[in-house]
Amino acid sequence: MNPAINWEAEHRQTLLQSRSALERSNQSVIRSQVIARESEQIGTEVITELGEQRESLLRAKERLSQTDQGLDKTQKIMRTMKRRILTNKFVLIVIIVLEIAILGFIIYIRFFKR
Numbered sequence: 001m002n003p004a005i006n007w008e009a010e011h012r013q014t015l016l017q018s019r020s021a022l023e024r025s026n027q028s029v030i031r032s033q034v035i036a037r038e039s040e041q042i043g044t045e046v047i048t049e050l051g052e053q054r055e056s057l058l059r060a061k062e063r064l065s066q067t068d069q070g071l072d073k074t075q076k077i078m079r080t081m082k083r084r085i086l087t088n089k090f091v092l093i094v095i096i097v098l099e100i101a102i103l104g105f106i107i108y109i110r111f112f113k114r
Helices: 003-112
Strands: none
Touching: none
């Protein structure tokens, strides 16, 4: 065998193996790029969705704050109404007691004062 031919065959084989390894590496890089693009797209979608959820939560917080303020006003109104009801009951009781006293006084004058 001729050593030059043997060397050429080995060199050719090494080049073919190197080319094959380079093609596998290239395919791996392409797959990595596809995965990176998909990951970026998913990340963008997640960020968009999180932004929408944040806006929704802020709107809910604002509505809750308004509702809380409304409840505070309602509680104040209810306390005022309760005070007025109690005052009205007291006034009615006083009026009824006075009427009974006047009626008793009139009955006493009519029947027992003769």
